Amino acid sequence: MEPNRDTELKVQYGASSGPWAGRLVVALLLGGLLLLTYQVVQDFLVPLLWAFILAYVTWPLNCRLRRMVSRPGLASFLMTLLLAVLIIVPVLLVIASLQQEARDLFQWIEDTLSGEADRLPTWLLSLPLVGRPIADLAEQVAQNPKIVDEWLTTQAPNIAGGAAEAAGAVGRNAMKFGMALLAVFFIYRDGEVVMAQFRQGLQILLGRQSDVYWIAAAEMTRAVVYGLVLTAIAQGAMAGLGYWIVGMEAPVLIGVLTALAALVPFGAPVVWGTVVLYLLFDAQLWAGLGLLAWGALGVSSVDNVVRPLVISVSAHIPFLLVLFGVLGGLSAFGLVGLFLGPVVLSVLLAVWRRWLGRRGTPREGPETSTEGAASNQ
Template structure:
């Protein structure tokens, strides 16, 4: 039986050409979709994170109130916007009013600076320079301000950029919250679709497990990082108000930000303790009580984080924490969630490969064979 080599070659060449054309079309469609969708990836990603984190609250609200999915999602979105938007607007309005008052006092020359205390010289490192600058401002404030014009100009530009960035971030978050509300309203169909995607990617056996791990990891990071930072900011904010520290709300916001960035809250609580003892109006007993409170609140994350981070997830807590920290270093705040999810899923896939039943069977067979050979010898 002879084989027509030319016919086989033509057949293979035609199939290979069809394969290359189909592959090229698929790549072109994927690239085009990525470029079209790229501007919406950040807000959609945050929408998914918020939807996954708030979905238990959404289900509880539906069960307790009997609301439809659309009404419950709308209520959560409205409450979220009010809880974040109203304090932000009040804080911004207060800050703007304070700035305008200061500028008005400069214009009418009613702004004065008190004479520095001699103890300022004894401050470590910066005492002499701080005392000299303070004395210059007390002696001739207009000349002192005029000498700082270049620095003030650059500072004002940086402040304006920071304010614009903050406002843009707030609007971005509101948009992500609205998207999360839409996702929660269609949560059942979305959950089913994600389950099918995971099953298609890693198989029907491991797909549901990977889906569950991803969901629980996002919620764990939301509670263990963002939740802990919010609790700590609330505790310290109450302490700042009780101690009479100026701009207590702004300092609480700073605590929230550094908590999300995984920095110690002691960076704010220690200066607050110094303010209580140096400039506070309370007695010794009150200062001791506030100091103990600030120390406990400053170390609260060390207790709360192990309790909430990794809760409900089969992945060890250090893996989730390392993923969150590494992701934040590489991709910012959103990397907290993405890094934790990717490392957790990778850990589960690796351990699933290590604990694969076929490998365990082969190992046990090898041990049995070695034992029997040894007995025969």
Template sequence: MPEPANRPTFLSPDTLRWSALILVTVLITLMFFGMIRSFLISLVMAAIVAELSRPLYRRIRSGLWGRRNLAAAVTVLLVIVLVIIPVVFIASVAAEQAFALSRSIVNIVNTVTENAASVTIPDWVPYQDSLDELGPEIANKIADLVTALARFTVSTLSQLTRGTALFFLDTFIFLYALFFFLQMETPVMKQILRFTGLTPTMQRKIADRAVSVSRATIKGTLVIGVVQGVLGGIGFYLAGIQGPTFWGVVMGILSIIPGIGPSLVLAIGVIYLAAIGHTGAAIGLGLWAGLVVTTIDNILRPILVGRDTQMHDILILVSTFGGLGMFGAVGLILGPVVAGLFVTIWTTLSESMLTPQESEEDRSANT
């Protein structure tokens, strides 16, 4: 029977069928993500680690005569031994030291205050009376700051070491997903982009650039941060400063701040050692900081980043701290990756809107 001429277009059978299909699709998608939302971070981290470990997996697979399952198992085992176990151990020790440091910080401040009180201020320095009154107050404020930092570190790192069934379940989901993500010939991100409706060329461009930016950001911040944190912690340990593991973690996190990095914590350590009369240790820590810790960045960054495109320092900074606040400890990795995807998508879309002539002019201006 022919369709009535006065029937509205939006009530046609085809429109109703498509509307019902979209509605069901949205409802099922929301239900699915609501069901697995507690495991999303584990799955995302597995996808990121799988992409970063893919070159290693391929080398292992070629050495095992193409056995994919065995190569993936060996890669997962290496990730456990070389990454997960050390991270959990360091996080546990750092959390314990941060807790102990927050309890003993008052004694440290009292020691610094007593030594500072014995220092004679030259007569030509103005406002000497005010400086005498402000000294203890400044020391107390520093104590409050360090205590707050220690407590924040305890609450953040304890997420990695909490002995609950949820932690072990998250770890199992991460390792299980990593095992299968490694064996996928097409990475997870490219499979997701297939549902966006973009052209295959645009999909490949976004996926390749996102991987490049994410890899450069992680290697340029996380790896260098770990190295600087370890070296700074060793310097604090040799100098006899309490809580070297905790301070090493702090220096690793602060290494993302351009121009400051671990130098701020190292400078405080040198000042503290000098204030309590350990002049030799202060000089040694200062030399170690200036010759090794703060210069290793200039050596490692060109080697690790290479030709990969790195994000601007401001984006790295805000995305790392933002990820740390939103996702916890895993935000140190997840935050910069999300920022890398953000930059990649918007850059690719803006380039796709340019004409060939405009694109060439823009490329010439940037070079």
């Protein structure tokens, strides 16, 4: 009888070489495929992350809308449109406010340099080191207004380059925002299927403990959203109180604008900082300095301390870990790091606790066995 062909191969190459070689080939192919996939989508990773975050946060509202609208595609489109409006309108309000304040500032500078204004504010001239040079410069410009034109001519290339760079950044961000909205639409429509497949894949890779990590990431994302909204409301209320104390017109409206801007990291200082500049250039020195101190010490403390504290309480995560996650995430990943940083550290904490739980099980084993044996006797 001739020996079996499989037996000859096992003798010639070894019984285990075939399976290991096959696994190595599959691993290399899978690694190459993942690398190519990353190179394809790397420019869209941030919009995709934002899409998943926004879809997760607004998913309950999407479910309600789908119960009201029978067509899933139409419900997803309406939900995406509503989300776009909720994001775009506050941004446009902030931009409009900044444009108006910039026009007022430039008009004041133009009137001052042309001699139409009575004089420079006293507080500006009394500043140490810079007050006297500012007064001399204003006097030179008043005597020879062409100095400003000559300076603008020499700085025109730099100004044009900066404007072009800013326009390019706006265009890139607008494109990323459009890609995020497009991804949100498909997540709204097919999110249940995608999430089921994703969780199934995690269970295949990590086993049952993947549910623990998934829950940790979901709870942290929800906590970050709660912290973001609550701290924005608190910042708007505190800033509105400051506007009312210094006598600003429409303090409630400006406070609401500050709250909307506070949804973006460092957005609130842009609003109350603009008001501070307005007060200073309007010769209201003490009001401007008071609002500056209130904004820096009071309003900003809400963003830097209260937000991590709210997230820590909501997600049952140590405060210091959340603080490092928020600040480190912003530094490493930009705006999306506000969510990504705490989520990464919360999953790491879940892995650590899971590992400690497993390490503790063997130490309890002998005691449990002894107790069981005693009970059987």
